Amino acid sequence: MKIVVNVKVVPEEIIIDKETGSVIRENVKSIFNPLDLLAAEEGRKLKEEFGGELIAVSMAPLQEGALLSTLFKYGFDRVILLTDRAFAGSDTIATAFVLSSVMKKLIPDYDLILQGDYSLDGATGQLGGEMAALLDIPFVSQASSVKMDESLQVERLAEESMERYTLKLPALVSVRRGINNGIAVNLFSLMDERKKSVEIYTNKELKLPEGRIGKSGSKTEVMNVIQVELPFSTELIKDGGAKHLTDFLEKAGVI
Amino acid sequence: MKFLIVVNKYNSIIEKARQLGGEIFVASFDKKSSANFVPSCEITNAIEGCSFLEKVCEELTPDVIFFSSDLILREAASYFSGKKGLGLIAHSKKLKMNSDRLIGTVPGGNNLFAEVLSVSCPVLLILKDDKVVEMPPIKPKYVSFKTSDLIQRDSVKKASANPIKTARIVIGVGRGVKHSLMPEVEKFAKSINGEIGCTRPLADIGMLPEERMIGETGISISPDIYIALGISGALQHVSGVNAKHIIAVNSNPNAPIFSKSEISINQPVEVVLKDLKKCLKSFSL
Numbered sequence: 001m002k003i004v005v006n007v008k009v010v011p012e013e014i015i016i017d018k019e020t021g022s023v024i025r026e027n028v029k030s031i032f033n034p035l036d037l038l039a040a041e042e043g044r045k046l047k048e049e050f051g052g053e054l055i056a057v058s059m060a061p062l063q064e065g066a067l068l069s070t071l072f073k074y075g076f077d078r079v080i081l082l083t084d085r086a087f088a089g090s091d092t093i094a095t096a097f098v099l100s101s102v103m104k105k106l107i108p109d110y111d112l113i114l115q116g117d118y119s120l121d122g123a124t125g126q127l128g129g130e131m132a133a134l135l136d137i138p139f140v141s142q143a144s145s146v147k148m149d150e151s152l153q154v155e156r157l158a159e160e161s162m163e164r165y166t167l168k169l170p171a172l173v174s175v176r177r178g179i180n181n182g183i184a185v186n187l188f189s190l191m192d193e194r195k196k197s198v199e200i201y202t203n204k205e206l207k208l209p210e211g212r213i214g215k216s217g218s219k220t221e222v223m224n225v226i227q228v229e230l231p232f233s234t235e236l237i238k239d240g241g242a243k244h245l246t247d248f249l250e251k252a253g254v255i
Numbered sequence: 256m257k258f259l260i261v262v263n264k265y266n267s268i269i270e271k272a273r274q275l276g277g278e279i280f281v282a283s284f285d286k287k288s289s290a291n292f293v294p295s296c297e298i299t300n301a302i303e304g305c306s307f308l309e310k311v312c313e314e315l316t317p318d319v320i321f322f323s324s325d326l327i328l329r330e331a332a333s334y335f336s337g338k339k340g341l342g343l344i345a346h347s348k349k350l351k352m353n354s355d356r357l358i359g360t361v362p363g364g365n366n367l368f369a370e371v372l373s374v375s376c377p378v379l380l381i382l383k384d385d386k387v388v389e390m391p392p393i394k395p396k397y398v399s400f401k402t403s404d405l406i407q408r409d410s411v412k413k414a415s416a417n418p419i420k421t422a423r424i425v426i427g428v429g430r431g432v433k434h435s436l437m438p439e440v441e442k443f444a445k446s447i448n449g450e451i452g453c454t455r456p457l458a459d460i461g462m463l464p465e466e467r468m469i470g471e472t473g474i475s476i477s478p479d480i481y482i483a484l485g486i487s488g489a490l491q492h493v494s495g496v497n498a499k500h501i502i503a504v505n506s507n508p509n510a511p512i513f514s515k516s517e518i519s520i521n522q523p524v525e526v527v528l529k530d531l532k533k534c535l536k537s538f539s540l
Contacts, residue, residue, distance in 0.1 A: 138300065138301075157414060160415075222370070223358060236519050245527070
């Protein structure tokens with residue numbers, strides 16, 4: 001089974017440049033989008049049971065290669081970094097175009113694509129559906145269980161019901177919080193971080209049309225970012241906290 | 256302008272669309288609901304939702320398509336956006352017109368909101384639910400679409416709703432709350448009609464069930480008031496809390512939670528609980 005996990009690299013803390021309205025990435029630690037690591041764990045389990053290959057694909061700036069190479073120790077066989085200035089500023093539809101084109105060009109024999117339901121920084125949750133549509137494959141989100149027999153069995157929690165789906169492969173599934181407890185370092189793969197290297201592809205190799213990628217391929221524009229400050233007080237109450245709490249609850253009409 | 260509203264059973268977004276004026280048409284994924292367009296058979300997945308919409312759009316050519324935020328509609332919206340190469344504006348809370356262009360205000364977490372516009376037509380927008388409006392009966396047009404053999408829904412089981420997701424007050428417990436204090440916390444929660452949630456470490460040791468775990472790998476909540484007891488405030492936990500007011504109790508003056516809390520009580524949890532019994536009548540009973 002050839003399993004691909006879309007892994008997004010996100011800043012650990014979202015700080016907005018109030019002048020430009022964009023997310024500041026300088027001097028902010030990069031991490032893997034937590035839900036994508038849950039997807040990775042589902043992929044690892046499927047590979048363990050059925051064999052095959054576990055491949056990570058990430059569109060990120062070149063300097064994230066170091067972080068991405070740590071994916072090898074979780075048991076990934078290949079890690080593919082897509083990086084090009086031409087990809088910068090892609091919205092979800094442009095990103096979906098890049099990722100689906102990469103599937104067609106580099107991993108045409110994939111069986112399953114897994115990813116988190118949404119990313120910490122963008123949180124639109126749209127990439128999965130858009131990518132599946134571009135690949136003409138079935139798609140289910142909010143999966144709470146992913147199993148394989150003759151076909152793929154997915155359980156997911158919709159508003160107030162548990163739904164069970166059967167999907168023909170290839171398919172794309174995005175996973176929800178709590179599907180598992182995350183992925184652990186695989187002792188057998190510990191050395192792989194040094195032995196294997198991240199495969200880097202730019203648009204020179206991929207040759208994707210400029211009108212479909214990056215800013216020019218994007219169909220949505222962020223006009224403005226507004227930060228709403230929550231009321232908070234740095235003043236610490238050292239004594240009589242219970243009274244402050246009850247006064248607040250009373251004022252809020254709770255008691 | 257021609258607006259197409261796409262809903263599933265209940266129409267909870269029509270009010271917001273109406274405020275913009277224009278001609279409104281409704282398509283529903285549920286063939287029994289009151290709408291201008293309904294499917295000839297049940298829609299159970301994104302592929303079918305997408306082909307139903309393609310058929311509706313052949314008849315209507317809308318300028319804007321609003322989707323309510325039910326899961327199946329969100330999936331169909333993104334699938335449709337991918338198929339047609341159209342921009343999709345996610346989870347808009349507010350809408351405004353800016354010289355004939357529609358702008359959606361999208362929450363981005365951490366109290367950030369982005370104003371997003373789409374440069375493709377029709378504009379696709381997922382709207383956060385508002386209040387449900389009873390629709391007057393309309394004679395619907397039954398639209399037949401291509402069903403898919405790639406995906407099949409085998410069963411739907413009613414799941415119980417998680418009370419912590421809809422609670423107005425949530426009390427979060429973290430490592431600073433000893434196991435022996437839990438009965439007191441429960442009594443306190445009951446006295447103010449609150450639900451109890453916890454951090455990952457507490458769910459891991461089984462002090463509270465996993466469906467009570469708030470945060471990145473658990474559930475996310477949006478209560479009016481969040482009372483954090485003995486919670487340090489790690490990002491993985493706090494990112495699941497979207498509360499209007501945060502009250503924190505922690506004996507560590509440097510706990511990161513204090514940078515998010517409106518009322519910051521730097522006392523041991525057991526002391527505050529003991530004192531609460533004195534000032535909170537419903538709790539002392």
